[in-house]
Amino acid sequence: xxxxxxxxxxxxxxxxxxxxxxxxxxxxxxxxxxxxxxxxxxxxxxxxxxxxxxxxxxxxxxxxxxxxxxxxxxxxxxxxxxxxxxxxxxxxxxxxxxxxxxxxxxxxxxxxxx
Amino acid sequence: xxxxxxxxxxxxxxxxxxxxxxxxxxxxxxxxxxxxxxxxxxxxxxxxxxxxxxxxxxxxxxxxxxxxxxxxxxxxxxxxxxxxxxxxxxxxxxxxxxxxxxxxxxxxxxxxxxxxx
Numbered sequence: 001x002x003x004x005x006x007x008x009x010x011x012x013x014x015x016x017x018x019x020x021x022x023x024x025x026x027x028x029x030x031x032x033x034x035x036x037x038x039x040x041x042x043x044x045x046x047x048x049x050x051x052x053x054x055x056x057x058x059x060x061x062x063x064x065x066x067x068x069x070x071x072x073x074x075x076x077x078x079x080x081x082x083x084x085x086x087x088x089x090x091x092x093x094x095x096x097x098x099x100x101x102x103x104x105x106x107x108x109x110x111x112x113x114x
Numbered sequence: 115x116x117x118x119x120x121x122x123x124x125x126x127x128x129x130x131x132x133x134x135x136x137x138x139x140x141x142x143x144x145x146x147x148x149x150x151x152x153x154x155x156x157x158x159x160x161x162x163x164x165x166x167x168x169x170x171x172x173x174x175x176x177x178x179x180x181x182x183x184x185x186x187x188x189x190x191x192x193x194x195x196x197x198x199x200x201x202x203x204x205x206x207x208x209x210x211x212x213x214x215x216x217x218x219x220x221x222x223x224x225x226x227x228x229x230x231x
Binding site (some may be wrong): 003009036041042043044046049085090102103104105106107 | 118147149152155156157158159160162172206219220221222223224225
């Protein structure tokens with residue numbers, strides 16, 4: 001069975017500071033990995049995904065994530081936080097076989113201080 | 115450019131009442147999903163439909179039923195609502211459930227806020 005762990009439920013950074021949101025996965029086979037963002041009262045929007053190509057994945061809004069198999073991690077980073085980045089972020093994992101489905105982490109709320 | 119459309123957006127039910135959440139996608143996707151989102155729990159899969167004519171249970175199916183009406187539409191029914199079903203419900207779709215490969219991004223609707231009193 002696959003699972004995702006997002007440590008902590010809330011991260012607060014100052015505007016302009018580095019954003020680092022952690023995600024560790026557990027999967028019996030090499031997985032696909034995703035980061036989604038949810039703004040208040042909206043649905044989820046795909047930020048980026050890893051599907052066994054390049055291990056460093058660039059997404060929208062300046063975010064990127066690096067797949068590290070040895071650490072079973074897929075941490076999300078952004079060099080300089082903007083006020084508009086305040087949202088909830090979800091990491092998700094999927095196996096690559098037939099009929100695979102997404103399994104989500106519990107989510108992390110990012111706050112950005114002026 | 116509708117994508118995934120859910121109705122209603124907000125609903126208040128009394129315990130024991132029934133209701134159906136409707137979902138439609140206009141992206142010609144094969145697979146559709148219903149998730150619920152609760153504080154501190156992330157998103158949990160209720161039911162999914164890998165293709166038209168098939169439905170399968172997800173992680174938390176108890177108390178729900180689904181119908182894949184056609185390729186576009188996938189409804190979620192609460193037969194006898196309970197306060198534990200107070201949640202935000204998301205419908206989603208993807209082109210193909212076989213591994214969510216490149217290009218098979220899963221797209222979400224805007225959510226339906228359900229309160230059971």
